[in-house]
Amino acid sequence: MKLLKSNLSEKLIINKYLKKLNFKNKGTFDFENDGAYLDFNNKNYKLTVTTDSISENIDFFSNDDPKSIAQKITTVNLSDIFAMGALPHSYLLNLYLPNHINENWLNLFSNQLKKIQNKYGFYLLGGDLSKSNKLIVSATFFGSIKKKLELFQNKFDLNDDILVTGNIGESKIGLEILKKNNSLSINLNQYFIKKYLYPTPCKLGPLIANYVNSMKDISDGLIGDLIDMLNDKYGALINVNKIPLSVKTKKILNNKNNFRLEDLLNAGDDYGLIIISSKKNRNKIFNIANKNNINVTLIGKIISEKGIHFDSHLNIKNIKKFDHFF
Amino acid sequence: MKLLKSNLSEKLIINKYLKKLNFKNKGTFDFENDGAYLDFNNKNYKLTVTTDSISENIDFFSNDDPKSIAQKITTVNLSDIFAMGALPHSYLLNLYLPNHINENWLNLFSNQLKKIQNKYGFYLLGGDLSKSNKLIVSATFFGSIKKKLELFQNKFDLNDDILVTGNIGESKIGLEILKKNNSLSINLNQYFIKKYLYPTPCKLGPLIANYVNSMKDISDGLIGDLIDMLNDKYGALINVNKIPLSVKTKKILNNKNNFRLEDLLNAGDDYGLIIISSKKNRNKIFNIANKNNINVTLIGKIISEKGIHFDSHLNIKNIKKFDHFF
Secondary structure, three states, X not given: OEOOOOOHHHHHHHHHXXXXXXOOOHHHHHHOOXXXXXXXXXXXXXEEEEEEEXXXXXOEOOOOOHHHHHHHHHHHHHHHHHHOOOEEEEEEEEEEEOOOOOHHHHHHHHXXXXXXXXXXXXXXXXXXXXXXXXOEEEEEEEEEEEOOOOOOOOOOOOOOEEEEEOOOOHHHHHHHHHOXXXXXXXXXXXXXXXXXXXXXXXXXXXXXXXXXXXXXXXXXXXXXXXHHHHOOOOEEEEOHHHOOOOHHHHHHXXXXXXXXXXXXXXXXXXXXXXXXXXXXXXXXXXXXHHHOOOOEEEEEEEEOOOXXXXXXXXXXXXXXXXXXXX | OEOOOOOHHHHHHHHHHXXXXXXXXXXXXXXXXXXXXXXXXXXXXXXXXXXXXXXXXXXXXXXXXXXXXXXXXXXXXXXXXXXXXXXXXXXXXXEEEOOOOOHHHHHHHHHHHHHHHHHHOOEEEEEEXXXXXXXXXXXXXXXXXXXXXXXXXXXXXXXXXXXXXXXXXXXXXXXXXXXXXXXXXXXXXXXXXXXXXXXXXXXXXXXXXXXXXXXXXXXXXXXXXXXXHHOOOOEEEEOHHHOOOOHHHHHHHHOOOOOOHHHHHOOOOOOOEEEEEOHHHHHHHHHHHHHOOOOXXXXXXXXXXXXXEEOOOOOOOOOOOOOOOO
């Protein structure tokens, strides 16, 4: 771990808050080396890598609970790992810390990481600490996947099924409430804000990897990520009534609380999976999902006419991706 | 590669400046997936990982040549890889870009990366782009090393040799000139500033890995990094006259231009290697270094009395590490 060890506070960060996350794996050198060994010895599996960052005032608010920030940095990366059909193995953490970060913050943050690591079974391999005027949390995740498996995000055929896991739009509703663009009852506010602050990745990916053509996690809204997958080669026909919405979401859409279905499809971090697969594997996928208590919904199919098409009128004039970058 | 592709400018960054760096390696998916496969199939070797970041106004100046920034982010990471006795394999790049970064900047930056990749033989595996108010460049490097080799930074014996590669202090002199804390002749200014802006890693590490007990790159000054290696278990006795200095450095130290040897030992990014090895391997190490035209100097030995000791008077009152973090 490249950790500048001369300063008491930095040593303290490592020893008190980060070392417990290496789960005593030998290759980490207990964070006393500048580098680490990636212990990966299964010859039937290969390593997948993904890296993602979240920044203050872009991906979270300055005063967000550190537990939420830990939840987000792991979910954005784990959902990529799962979308590749892989299982998490280990990760690196790059922390850019402003002055206001204190021991209480580090305690809450690292405990939440530990909880998530235990849940999914992976360890902290190393990392790097820097001083910064804004809080940025970056991570690189390693996953393992069967050597023979190769999943492209944009390789599929005409008439393939388009499926999604979980419900769409709840995180976006929570974000709008937090931004005070909208408000519901206290209970509903709390429900949706929690969906925004504590997203979870969908672990179905590795379970169905043998039966799908492409997968992607929803990090830029259903439409945005689907456009990415279509890659300007194919189109998608979506059955609007099939788009999975929670009972609470349906209720507030009916009540016309300024939330429109169009906005929920066009933005937001749901972290469910978009799955594109051959019709012949449909039952297999549903069976595996059912056995694991994961909701999967068939929402449409791949067509030759480019772009996203809906089977009923939707008021989406400018289909655009939610864009973290600009 | 987790690259938010909806925006023309971002697509442009990827397509025009980053794709050329993947050297057409299949596992990169030509940066069209959120993740990548780490193709590493040699069963006699294992993967090493290191990650390091450099930030505007901490590790470089805002208006530094982008070629220098590319040189620094690769050197800080490559020198860790070499210090582990490994050869570079591939890397991930996380760029946090402020608004003032333009195509000219990206062109110079990416071309320098390409040049360095070609020189040492490694490719860009993936990465992540974020918007930021300050420029931060972060990288995660993968190296390959013989499976049986295990190099700790702080495992060695009493009376072991302490050696260093290259010359000490030139980068620090360059930094002080740039900070206008000091000035020499125009030619000397240029010489030392170049040493600061364009540091190079020392590739001796993997060539001598079988014959050393510990290695570390000098990123926090000779003394600071040696303290790290000693880890409060042993001490070091240093022969002051043996510390390798370039002819130019010796000249300016003699001229008393406000540069003191003490300051050069106590800070600075030289990126040479500190090598701790058994006496019995001394000749082997010198022979390999000679064959590869790399200067190695024996500067001292490991002793039982803790701390850093010098065989002649040096005015180092507060031995402290150069600290990037605080």
